[in-house]
Amino acid sequence: MKTFNFTVKDPMGIHARPAGLLAKMAKTYPDTAITLTKGEKTVKMTQLMMLMGLGVKTGDEVTVSANGASEDAAIAALEKFFQENL
Amino acid sequence: MIVIQGKGVSKGVLKGNLYFYQRTEKKIEKLSADVEAEKARLAEAQQKAIAQLEVLAENCREEAGDETAILFETHAMFVEDEDYVDAITSTMEEEQCNAEYAVMMAGEQFAAMFAAMDDAYMQARAADIKDVTQRLLNNLMGIVEGGIDSEEPVILAADDLAPSETLQLDKSKILGFVTQGGSGNSHTAILARTMGIPAICGLGDALKPEYHGRLAYIDGETGKLVLDPDAMTLAAMREKYEKQQKLKELYQQMKGQEDVTLDGRKIKLYCNIGSPEDVASVIANDGQGIGLFRSEFLYLASEDYPTEEAQFEAYKSVALAMNGKRVIIRTLDIGADKQVGYFNLNKEENPAMGLRAVRICLNRPEVFRTQLRALYRASAYGKVAIMFPMIASVWEVKECRRACQSVMKELKEEGIPYNPDTEIGIMIETPSSVFMAEELAQLVDFFSVGTNDLTQYTLACDRQCNDLGKFFDPHHPAVLRALKMATDAAHKAGIWIGICGELGADISLLPTFLAIGVDELSVTPSAVLPLRAEIRKSIAQTCTLDMLNG
Incomplete structure (x- = not known):
């Protein structure tokens, strides 16, 4: 399993647009379980509504984990996305 | 002669038949049904919704830019969202009921989840869930929203129009907009100015639904809507219209010069x-x-x-x-x-x-x-x-x-x-x-x-x-x-x-x-x-x- 922590800097937090893009990205790795954790809540990244439902705001720390055959590629792509967009 | 005064928000003078925008509201009842058949209907409604949203996103990219287009792409993802679909299917299975009822319940549940969040932006997303839910319901019930059932282009009248409503309208059928509510910053006003057609908002209750189908004269500069004009008003409007058409032609010729x-x-x-x-x-x-x-x-x-x-x-x-x-x-x-x-x-x-x-x-x-x-x-x-x-x-x-x-x-x-x-x-x-x-x-x-x-x-x-x-x-x-x-x-x-x-x-x-x-x-x-x-x-x-x- 691979993970990284990230503190969200985008003033809007994980709003509809990045959440949609994240869910889309996560679906491209069907052999890997990707999750996002904020505090005590964890959701699968493919669960768009639940992901938005976490209400991740600017300044919140989140943990992204990937477990499966493509975990290295998935984590690298997601880390890049977080740094560039959130 | 009836003159209704509103606020002109997009210039232009013209005449046309008033067409009142109809929102279709149909009561949804819980019926017992064959769950497998209902699941197939749901799948069909979902596919249709995704196809509609793809078209909307594409049109939108040209008319209103990327940000709005992405909104519709997100809607398309909502349609297939696992938790949303799970909620719908489990209601159907547990209650042995029709797809319409299950979709409505899931929509209410998720809209309530967003509405309860402590963030104004996320609260507003409840409207997106409702929009998506309505789309699925319309597809299930065979309702076509926003259609203008008229051969000739019309002056579209409404209380006010939501962004997804304005975007779904067939623009070639619209000569101008008149609305009871709204302001110079409303979506309708912005759309009218972008399309370069007249619009009047804030006409209030004086704009009556019973005027549907009547010939109206509108002036988007003065904010006047006139029915049954007298000879003098008619002549003045005609003159203004002709002048405007000549200028419009001249301005069109200016493109590329x-x-x-x-x-x-x-x-x-x-x-x-x-x-x-x-x-x-x-x-x-x-x-x-x-x-x-x-x-x-x-x-x-x-x-x-x-x-x-x-x-x-x-x-x-x-x-x-x-x-x-x-x-x-x-x-x-x-x-x-x-x-x-x-x-x-x-x-x-x-x-x-x-x-x-x-x-x-x-x-x-x-x-x-x-x-x-x-x-x-x-x-x-x-x-x-x-x-x-x-x-x-x-x-x-x-x-x-x-x-x-x-x-x-x-x-x-x-x-x-x-x-x-x-x-x-x-x-x-x-x-x-x-x-x-x-x-x-x-x-x-x-x-x-x-x-x-x-x-x-x-x-x-x-x-x-x-x-x-x-x-x-x-x-x-x-x-x-x-x-x-x-x-x-x-x-x-x-x-x-x-x-x-x-x-x-x-x-x-x-x-x-x-x-x-x-x-x-x-x-x-x-x-x-x-x-x-x-x-x-x-x-x-x-x-x-x-x-x-x-």
Whole structure:
């Protein structure tokens, strides 16, 4: 399993647009379980509504984990996305 | 004759049949049903919804830009969202009920989840869930929303229209809009102006649904809707209509024409915009560039300082859309009449002369640096120029240039592309900048005159004060002489000068601007073609400076 922590800097937090893009990205790795954790809540990244439902705001720390055959590629792509967009 | 007075929000005169927009509301009941058959119906409704949303997103990309298109793409993902679909199927299985009922329940459950969140943005997403749920329901029940069931184009009447409603309308069937509610900023008004068709809003209850199908005459300038006009009103409207059609034809012919006077003086005719969405109307009106892109929207629309990335994306999108044409972006111009909470500026007795615009930037280098980095990064994607507002002194420009140098050095070290020859200009809007224009011209690539502020500071007339009336006169010879002084200084130094204030679109002053030698006019997009028609009729050499005489 691979993970990284990230503190969200985008003033809007994980709003509809990045959440949609994240869910889309996560679906491209069907052999890997990707999750996002904020505090005590964890959701699968493919669960768009639940992901938005976490209400991740600017300044919140989140943990992204990937477990499966493509975990290295998935984590690298997601880390890049977080740094560039959130 | 019935005359209903509203607020004209998009110009134009025409007649047509009123068509009242129908929202289909059908009560949904819980029925017992064969679950497997219902699942198949749901799958079909989902597929249909995704196809509809793809078309909407595609249309939207052309009409309203990427941001709205992504909204519909997100809707398409909602349709297939695992938790949402799980909620629907488990209701069907547990209750052995019809798909409509299960969809409605899931929609309510998820909308309630968003509505309960402690964040205004997420609360507003409840509307997206409802929108998606309604779409699935309509598909299940075979309801077509927003259809205009008329062979002829009509004047669309409604209480008010939601964004997804306006976007789904068949535009070729619409002559104009009339609404009971709404304002100049409502989606309907913006859409009408973009489409260049008349619209009246705020007509209230006087606009009765029973008028559906009646022939109406509307004037989007005066805000009047007339039924059964008398002969005089009819004649007046007909005359206005014919005049408008002739002008429209003339303006259409102006597209693709050069901005040049009969004696060969070329003028740059640019546009003022306030957000990336406005670029569509710049292109539609054939603006030759952007003379003023106000960056304030980024600061006013957010709760905290906008990030470098958010700014970069906005600037880059405009630079790319303008495809190599000049895009002049003005750095932060808040303070005075534009206040932003998170800047925590002190309350001032006299904000027009207070800590505003470039003064804030020079006092808060981090805020300035973030914006300059975003601007220089965007410079790699088009012909970006940077403009500093409220300049009064030579040292301010030198300090701005130093800030630019240091940002370019950073980007170079980080290996991020930028254009080192990005043009730098200043606004001429303080009397001091006029007096110092010769020295200032040595330091920059262009001047752009902000006529509202220049009038305010030259005449010592507060532009926010409504009682000053005749004293606040942008045609005042002092203002025009200041413009001439700045122009002479610019030309002496070999740089160009433009006007980006409201005065630029004032056709009565065009001969004076030509006589003074102004090189560029930056105006609201809808003023481009009328101004071009006027420029192409003018003879620069015969224009006089008469208006500069006291």
